[in-house]
Amino acid sequence: MSKKMWEGRTSGKTSKIADEFNSSINVDRRMYREDIEGSIAHVAMLSHCKIIKKSEEKKIKAALIKILNDIDTGKLKISDDAEDIHMFVEEVLTKRIGDLGKKLHTARSRNDQVALDARLYMRKEIISINFLLDKMIDTIIKIADENRDTIMPGFTHLQKAQAITFAHYILAYGMMFKRDMERLYDLYNRVNVSPIGALALAGTTYKTDRVYEAKLLNFDSVCENSIDAVSDRDFIVEFASDISIIAMHLSRLAEEIIIYTSGEFDYIVLSDEFTTGSSIMPQKKNSDMAELVRGKTGRVYGNLINILTILKGLPLAYNKDMQEDKELIFDSIDTVKNSLVIFESMLATMTINKERMREDAATGFINATDLADYLVTKGVPFRDAYKIAGHIVSFALEENKDSKNNYTLETLPLETYKKFSKKFDEDLYDFIKLENTVYRRTSLGGASPKNIDRQIKYLKK
Numbered sequence: 378m379s380k381k382m383w384e385g386r387t388s389g390k391t392s393k394i395a396d397e398f399n400s401s402i403n404v405d406r407r408m409y410r411e412d413i414e415g416s417i418a419h420v421a422m423l424s425h426c427k428i429i430k431k432s433e434e435k436k437i438k439a440a441l442i443k444i445l446n447d448i449d450t451g452k453l454k455i456s457d458d459a460e461d462i463h464m465f466v467e468e469v470l471t472k473r474i475g476d477l478g479k480k481l482h483t484a485r486s487r488n489d490q491v492a493l494d495a496r497l498y499m500r501k502e503i504i505s506i507n508f509l510l511d512k513m514i515d516t517i518i519k520i521a522d523e524n525r526d527t528i529m530p531g532f533t534h535l536q537k538a539q540a541i542t543f544a545h546y547i548l549a550y551g552m553m554f555k556r557d558m559e560r561l562y563d564l565y566n567r568v569n570v571s572p573i574g575a576l577a578l579a580g581t582t583y584k585t586d587r588v589y590e591a592k593l594l595n596f597d598s599v600c601e602n603s604i605d606a607v608s609d610r611d612f613i614v615e616f617a618s619d620i621s622i623i624a625m626h627l628s629r630l631a632e633e634i635i636i637y638t639s640g641e642f643d644y645i646v647l648s649d650e651f652t653t654g655s656s657i658m659p660q661k662k663n664s665d666m667a668e669l670v671r672g673k674t675g676r677v678y679g680n681l682i683n684i685l686t687i688l689k690g691l692p693l694a695y696n697k698d699m700q701e702d703k704e705l706i707f708d709s710i711d712t713v714k715n716s717l718v719i720f721e722s723m724l725a726t727m728t729i730n731k732e733r734m735r736e737d738a739a740t741g742f743i744n745a746t747d748l749a750d751y752l753v754t755k756g757v758p759f760r761d762a763y764k765i766a767g768h769i770v771s772f773a774l775e776e777n778k779d780s781k782n783n784y785t786l787e788t789l790p791l792e793t794y795k796k797f798s799k800k801f802d803e804d805l806y807d808f809i810k811l812e813n814t815v816y817r818r819t820s821l822g823g824a825s826p827k828n829i830d831r832q833i834k835y836l837k838k
């Protein structure tokens with residue numbers, strides 16, 4: 378049993394197991410800085426509005442700054458026994474400066490306080506995730522730059538489709554991460570609205586100045602409806618969703634890293650720093666980091682669904698259910714930040730097996746589209762050309778089965794081609810050379826080197 382600050386209506390004597398169940402200190406302790414910064418702005422507003430004296434503001438503010446420093450330096454330990462971070466700070470303040478500390482919570486409720494802390498905290502984390510995304514894009518640009526001429530097979534249905542460059546491939550992920558950044562910038566606008574001053578739900582009779590307090594905390598605007606101010610967790614849902622999309626992008630890249638580092642592909646070799654061995658099989662070099670990032674996507678999606686489910690059907694205004702959101706969003710933030718850090722370093726240190734990619738691109742008839750396109754340049758309608766090219770591929774596959782032949786479209790003799798169409802000529806071989814098929818794809822966004830320049834420029838913006 379312990380005494381409570383909110384003792385009054387009840388004896389405040391709660392059971393120990395209820396206290397433990399009720400407490401969120403081990404989750405919300407990480408918002409101590411935001412909580413104290415919010416309180417400092419709050420006393421400034423109270424004094425500005427003449428609700429407390431200037432001298433009182435000064436004393437409370439100095440004590441709050443001291444508490445912040447003491448927590449930062451480890452001099453003050455955040456107690457596990459506290460109900461939450463808001464109560465903890467207020468308790469310490471009152472212990473240190475006596476009755477004056479009790480004035481801090483004038484014209485404030487924990488309902489608007491927690492909404493404020495959460496917004497301040499998310500604001501910071503949005504910037505920090507965007508920083509990591511930016512770094513990731515820089516690394517991708519560098520890899521792309523070094524692999525402008527690295528020919529590889531592009532896949533659809535995980536079947537070899539057409540020749541591309543590794544630059545083109547990796548820049549596709551650059552585009553995804555850029556959109557992720559844009560989504561977070563957009564979200565920032567909705568996070569950066571101040572709920573403080575809504576109090577429990579209905580506002581206050583004190584002559585407060587919400588706009589003044591919001592400005593002190595660098596908010597763009599204030600929540601217009603006090604009930605909405607304390608009930609809205611859309612920004613948490615959106616953040617969890619934006620993070621889920623980042624995790625989804627990472628998981629797709631992770632899957633490809635896993636495939637491309639396998640012996641069957643051998644396109645990419647990860648540095649030893651980011652791989653693990655097996656406890657029994659001496660030959661193994663596993664892509665555990667990529668697998669973990671892929672796996673952790675599950676918990677990130679889970680957190681999003683979890684938060685949405687907590688809010689489903691929740692009546693207005695504040696309900697304690699909402700306390701549950703922080704553990705989940707913090708976990709999503711931590712997970713995706715760790716994943717981004719690991720992936721950026723892993724990509725920056727991997728080796729691209731250029732020869733192997735080129736060699737693998739030479740098999741699988743990935744220039745068959747270009748074979749058809751060749752006939753089109755000679756006046757054959759595309760559908761007919763497509764059919765002829767298909768028959769040629771099928772013929773070559775048959776030949777390769779029955780004999781020691783290892784025909785590719787590049788090695789099939791011209792006489793054979795001529796049996797399928799009189800339009801084939803010597804210039805065909807140059808036309809279907811993989812490098813040429815890539816360089817010729819000049820349509821906007823396509824595989825050609827000019828487009829690579831354009832995409833890099835776009836990402837650098």
Ligand code: ARG
Pocket residue numbers: 401405460461487488491695697699700701
């Ligand atoms: N720990 C609470 C939370 O995270 C703070 C708000 C409590 N408000 C209340 N009326 N009990 O949601």
